[in-house]
Amino acid sequence: MPTLKIHHIGYLVKKIEKAKKTFEALGYSVEQDTVRDDIRKVDICFLKKDGYRVELVSPFSEESVVSGLIRKYKNAPYHICYEADDPKAAYGELTASGFAAIDTPTPAPALCGRSVVFLTSPVIGMIELIC
Numbered sequence: 001m002p003t004l005k006i007h008h009i010g011y012l013v014k015k016i017e018k019a020k021k022t023f024e025a026l027g028y029s030v031e032q033d034t035v036r037d038d039i040r041k042v043d044i045c046f047l048k049k050d051g052y053r054v055e056l057v058s059p060f061s062e063e064s065v066v067s068g069l070i071r072k073y074k075n076a077p078y079h080i081c082y083e084a085d086d087p088k089a090a091y092g093e094l095t096a097s098g099f100a101a102i103d104t105p106t107p108a109p110a111l112c113g114r115s116v117v118f119l120t121s122p123v124i125g126m127i128e129l130i131c
């Protein structure tokens, strides 16, 4: 199995500016200020604390890929994103071990255009893989 490292924890929020201030009050610092992702119709901001990175994800349109999720989960963490030393091999191993891709690798403007893919497991739910 290729080595997977945690890149960030994705956190759904309805109000990104207020969420940012609230995480700052907890001691997080903004690593990358809000970037608009027109593909997924979300605003994204990265914060860091103690070596952990949190990604705030906030839909700006009803057509956002997370509009349904935010209705269900409200403000909540909803995925862990991994990066692999060998993304193609990692993708193959993950799909062989029960993960199913729920989209295709798509560029992520908030990650300098690196592509990401979301996969879901019937046992642990959704993860994201940088590929």
Ligand code: NI
Residues within 6 Å of the ligand: 008, 009, 010, 055, 079, 081, 128
């Ligand atoms: Ni993410």
